[in-house]
Amino acid sequence: xxxxxxxxxxGVIYKFFGKAKHNTAVNTVSNVVAHHKPKYTANRxxxxxxxxxxxxxxxxxxxxxxxxxxxxxxxxxxxxxxxLPIKWPSITYHGFVKSPNKSKMLILVKVxxxxxxxxEKDVVKDIKLEKAYSDSLVVSFQKKTKTVKKYHE
Numbered sequence: 001x002x003x004x005x006x007x008x009x010x011g012v013i014y015k016f017f018g019k020a021k022h023n024t025a026v027n028t029v030s031n032v033v034a035h036h037k038p039k040y041t042a043n044r045x046x047x048x049x050x051x052x053x054x055x056x057x058x059x060x061x062x063x064x065x066x067x068x069x070x071x072x073x074x075x076x077x078x079x080x081x082x083x084l085p086i087k088w089p090s091i092t093y094h095g096f097v098k099s100p101n102k103s104k105m106l107i108l109v110k111v112x113x114x115x116x117x118x119x120e121k122d123v124v125k126d127i128k129l130e131k132a133y134s135d136s137l138v139v140s141f142q143k144k145t146k147t148v149k150k151y152h153e
Contacts, residue, residue, distance in 0.1 A: 086142050089125060093137040093148045107132045
């Protein structure tokens with residue numbers, strides 16, 4: 001038992017004092033390496049990332065990617081007829097209810113301060129309810145399409 005105890009304490013003392021001698025050798029080597037300058041130069045590599053999906057978390061269902069690399073068309077002197085901007089009525093989307101026995105959803109929408117319960121593809125005051133989602137409603141009015149976000153009180 002005494003031999004085992006001496007063996008353990010001898011190992012501890014050797015590790016404590018043995019490392020002090022070994023560290024000085026490492027310090028001298030690190031000083032030599034610190035003053036060494038490499039003979040090569042690194043050229044910086046430049047590149048451009050091409051991001052295919054700009055909406056990775058799909059926070060919105062309506063993502064339209066614009067193509068920035070389209071060729072420029074030559075501008076011709078064509079007189080444009082300025083169309084009057086469309087005056088949209090006030091539309092507020094409040095959500096939808098889907099019955100298990102019906103295939104289409106019942107949409108709750110407020111048009112000009114009046115609440116309507118209509119299904120998809122129905123028309124309310126010349127406004128066609130195209131498609132209802134949980135967070136938005138796609139409507140069309142005078143051949144123009146618009147997305148109305150859900151109203152939260």
